[in-house]
Amino acid sequence: MYPDLNRLKVFYFVYESGSIIKAAEKLHISQPAVSQQIKKLETEIRAPLFTRLHKRIVPTSAAHRLFGTVSPFLEKLACEIDNISTPMDRPYGNLNIGAPIIFGTTYLPRICHEFRTRYPDVSFRVKFGESDVLMDMLNRGNLDLALIDFFSPYDQLPGKPDLYRIDALMQEHFVLTCSRDYYENRVGQDISFENLIRQDYLTDENDPMILRHWFWFYFNRAIPDLNIVMAIEAHQALMACIRKGMGMAISSHHLFAQDIEQGEIISIFPKREKLINTISMVSLRAGLPTVAQKAFEIFLKERVGSVT
16 A cells, blocks of 8 residues: 655655644645644554654654665656756756766766867766776666776676676776885796786675686686785775885776886786777666766767777
8 A cells, every 4th residue: 555645755855844833834734734644644554654842843763764775766857857848859867876986087078078168057966986886876776877997798787788788988907916125025927827816816896806807818717806905996005015015906007007107016918918908888778868878978978089
């Protein structure tokens, strides 16, 4: 049995404002009508929602849980109603985008600013994170578009890969790196599988997916649990740990290009081929892209292509 939707709306405003009087003013109805709707809703869900203390009301635990359920629905409904009433021939509304932190901080601020210069009715909500986190947010409907480090559709895309639209944006070269001192003292020029899996490793991922891909790419072998001596969220901090000689880690070649050229950082290649990471735009095929999302995807491809 579903509660009366109008009563849920009344409850939302009472909870949000913390006052029956203020809720009545916002809803343009009388205070007794608000109180009556709350009492009927309490009867429907068979739980008290507010405790009356003198001239104020205090939400119960049931009210907190109900508000957590009702709030996203009503707020999204209000947003969609606004979108429905706007012209459909121009970009408008919010875009929720997820991106890796390095790509996001390097490219997105300028690109989003340029896009809003052209389409000022579009606003952005950007989330930085690892690919698995961003994909989970995309599947939950919390993102319109995820920009991810993309290696394998079967490993990275939960469910069936054909559920997603995937468009390549740019490529970067991933390398296994360590400091010169670490290489000389610990690796000793022995870059065999057996020696490398015994080393200390650093990662900026919750799950060292990229390390697994690196070993599979160069040795065609799955790795055992590596000795992860540092897991740190920011890649810039990871690079500092590499330079300090704490261990070995995967990074983008261009970030260490000068250090590698000067011999301060060693990049390891068990064979001549390079491990290429493709930054890709991923969205759900089942979703219906808005005019704003379609325009931004085209704009993003153009801007990233002009600087890579």
